[in-house]
Amino acid sequence: MIFDERVGVVTGAGGGIGRAIAMKLAREGARLVLVDIAADDIETLAREIERSGGKALACRADVGNESDVGICLERSIAEYGRIDLLVNNAGISPKKVDGTKATLTEISLCEWEQVMRVNLTSAFLMCKASIPHMVRHGQGAIVSISSSAALDGGMLAATHYSASKGAVSAMTRTLAKEVAPHGIRVNAVAPGRVATAMAKLSSDERNRAALGRIPLGRFAEPDEIADSVAYLLSEQASYITGVTLNVSGGYVVG
Numbered sequence: 001m002i003f004d005e006r007v008g009v010v011t012g013a014g015g016g017i018g019r020a021i022a023m024k025l026a027r028e029g030a031r032l033v034l035v036d037i038a039a040d041d042i043e044t045l046a047r048e049i050e051r052s053g054g055k056a057l058a059c060r061a062d063v064g065n066e067s068d069v070g071i072c073l074e075r076s077i078a079e080y081g082r083i084d085l086l087v088n089n090a091g092i093s094p095k096k097v098d099g100t101k102a103t104l105t106e107i108s109l110c111e112w113e114q115v116m117r118v119n120l121t122s123a124f125l126m127c128k129a130s131i132p133h134m135v136r137h138g139q140g141a142i143v144s145i146s147s148s149a150a151l152d153g154g155m156l157a158a159t160h161y162s163a164s165k166g167a168v169s170a171m172t173r174t175l176a177k178e179v180a181p182h183g184i185r186v187n188a189v190a191p192g193r194v195a196t197a198m199a200k201l202s203s204d205e206r207n208r209a210a211l212g213r214i215p216l217g218r219f220a221e222p223d224e225i226a227d228s229v230a231y232l233l234s235e236q237a238s239y240i241t242g243v244t245l246n247v248s249g250g251y252v253v254g
């Protein structure tokens with residue numbers, strides 16, 4: 001198993017992509033801390049992982065809150081004694097009630113700041129609290145979930161969302177250089193459209209239009225994003241750091 005005895009923290013583990021990532025890492029032997037604001041979803045998932053012979057604990061947290069983040073990482077240290085893998089996956093992409101995106105002039109400052117807090121500040125807080133533990137062991141791997149919206153403006157994304165994901169990719173590049181001397185790799189995965197609850201926030205009509213722009217002709221399955229994340233976390237990617245891997249079915253090329 002590629003993550004035998006490694007300890008991983010996955011945020012947004014109660015959602016579509018996060019759940020697939022957690023299941024994949026658990027199947028590959030990682031011991032996990034599942035973080036999400038939706039407590040029931042991660043508790044159910046933790047029980048499911050434990051039933052199939054894995055190890056996982058659920059920690060309810062608002063990932064934009066420094067104290068919540070600190071508590072979850074302390075629980076990881078108390079339970080497992082280390083943190084080797086971090087996946088910054090929690091995110092939000094607010095839509096208007098009719099499923100269309102808000103234009104920049106329609107976005108309130110409060111909504112802008114909330115998207116930044118959940119999509120970007122969360123990655124800062126999780127990295128800040130995890131990296132000292134990785135440095136202590138002289139190794140670690142971090143993957144953050146960006147978006148094709150960070151690469152080309154996106155299919156259905158609003159500006160606060162694109163800006164937050166662009167910043168996640170920029171942070172990934174700088175942080176990768178900063179922590180490389182400690183044996184820590186930092187990468188991002190940029191999915192195009194993925195069949196999860198987030199995609200369901202858009203109207204059927206907009207999703208159909210988006211499908212027409214994907215050369216592979218379908219949305220990604222969460223497992224396909226999880227495979228990319230697992231690859232970047234694994235030793236198979238031991239010489240890869242600072243990249244944003246484009247996983248968009250050909251929607252973004254080059």
Ligand SMILES: NC(=O)c1ccc[n+]([C@@H]2O[C@H](COP(=O)([O-])OP(=O)(O)OC[C@H]3O[C@@H](n4cnc5c(N)ncnc54)[C@H](O)[C@@H]3O)[C@@H](O)[C@H]2O)c1
Binds near residue numbers: 016035041147
């Ligand atoms: N679905 C897509 O098409 C798509 C495309 C590109 C990128 N992404 C990114 O992938 C990631 C996962 O998206 P998904 O499709 O699985 O979405 P999802 O809505 O199914 O899951 C997101 C999870 O994050 C959790 N979350 C939200 N706010 C939180 C907070 N403040 N603190 C802790 N947890 C919180 C939710 O409870 C949920 O479990 C996000 O970062 C998203 O931006 C998704």
